[in-house]
Amino acid sequence: MRQVAYALLLGAAMLAAPSYGQAASTVGAAGRTEDTATGGTGGSGTAGSTSASTLGVGATSGDSSAIGVGGSAASPTGRNQTRSHVNPTANNGQAMAQSMDKGTFSKSHTHVHNKKGQVRSRTKSMSHVPGSKPVMSTTTSDSGAAQ
Numbered sequence: 001m002r003q004v005a006y007a008l009l010l011g012a013a014m015l016a017a018p019s020y021g022q023a024a025s026t027v028g029a030a031g032r033t034e035d036t037a038t039g040g041t042g043g044s045g046t047a048g049s050t051s052a053s054t055l056g057v058g059a060t061s062g063d064s065s066a067i068g069v070g071g072s073a074a075s076p077t078g079r080n081q082t083r084s085h086v087n088p089t090a091n092n093g094q095a096m097a098q099s100m101d102k103g104t105f106s107k108s109h110t111h112v113h114n115k116k117g118q119v120r121s122r123t124k125s126m127s128h129v130p131g132s133k134p135v136m137s138t139t140t141s142d143s144g145a146a147q
Contacts, residue, residue, distance in 0.1 A: 020058045022047035022127040022134075024106075029143035030119060036061040037143035039119035045135070047127035050099035056110035058093070058119040065090050065114040072099035078102070088135035091115060103130035121142040 023046050030039030042059030054071035067090050073080035078101030086093035091114040098107040108125040120142045128134040 005080070006147045008119065022106075022129050022132065024125040024127050024135045024137040026123045026125050026137040026139035028121060028123065028139040030121070030141035030143040032143040034118075035117075037117055039121050039143045040143045041110055041121040041123035041139050041141050043108050043110070043123040043125035043137060043139065045108055045125040045127035045137075047129050047135075048101060048104040049108045050078055050101050050104055050105040050106040050127070052080075052097040052099045052108045052125070054097050054108040054110040054123060054125075055097040056093060056095060056112040056121050056123070058112040058121060060117055060119055067093040067112050067114060069093040069095035069097040069110060069112060071108060071110070073097040073099040073106075074124045075099040075101045077091050078104075105130065116145070120144050 012079035026043030028041035038059045042055035051055040051124045052073040056069040058067045082097045084095035106127040110123040112121045126136040
């Protein structure tokens, strides 16, 4: 019984203590039919109290194409930056997000490209805590060339 009490106490202390770990993850998907293609990727990085995420999706059908990109960054006491841009013809777009708190930082970058009936997207995310090796993740999705 005493061991269970110690285990519960230790578990409660671990939940209450702030987490200063780091992580980065990305995900993506793409698909196509005879005359349409879609695809997108997204990802996030977290380190200490910083977090940054980006997402991008694209679609093309015949002579039409569309892209949507966005990102967010958060830190209670640090510096945060986000940027996104899609060109006027909607065949190229990117989003970038970065959060920094002293030496700890997280960042993510997504780039989506529509060209000749094909949608390609890539997201790179990373995080870093001083004194440890950076954690990185990259995902690329490609709908494949038009028939």
